[in-house]
Amino acid sequence: MAGEAASARSVTLVVDVANVMGSRPDGWWRDRAGAATKLLELMPPLVGTAVGLPDGGASVAVARIVAVVEGRATDAAAPAGIDVVAAPADGDTTIAEVAAAAADAGERVVVVTADRGLRARLPSGVDAVGSGWFNELTGR
Known part of the structure; x- marks a missing residue:
């Protein structure tokens, strides 16, 4: 699924970190910051690839990843090459705002979430x- 990005249209991925972490019952709730750090560490290799x-x-080239963290996950370590945004309140509002700002700046935006309420916003x-798509992409 991942490959060369030369001919693909570029896209900004906005990742709902809480939703992606919650998609696998691997004990993430015992250490939210640690689980978020592990997830964030999987993201840098995606930047510059076609997916x-x-x-x-058609394939899209991942130009940028913005990962939105909330609650205790805001203590996660941010890897180089990933924009990490700490939600001041609820993550959904921040994700919708980040997606809108990127779209207003002319970027093609894809939000990674299974949250139907967020998708509607x-x-x-x-x-x-x-x-699931993101988990497969990162090998998670």
């Missing part, structure tokens, strides 16, 4: 993909 979206459309033109 196929689950809709079967995303601005027009912002796509969403599930946590």
Whole structure:
């Protein structure tokens, strides 16, 4: 699924870290910051690669990843090459705001979340993909 990004359209991934962590019952709740750090460490290799979206459309090149963390996960260590945003309150509001700002700046935005309520709050033109797709992409 990942490959060369030369001919693919670039995209910004906005990752709902809490939702992706919660998609696998691997004990993440015992150490939210540690689990978030492990997840964040899987992200840098995706930047600059081409990935196929689950809709079967053309590949997109991951130009940038913005990972939104909330609660105790805000203590996670941020790896180089990933923009980590700590939500001041609820993560969904911050994710919707980050996605809207990136889209307003002319970026194609894909939000990674399985949260239906959050998906409904995303601005027009912002796509969403599930946590399973992201887990597969990162080998998680």
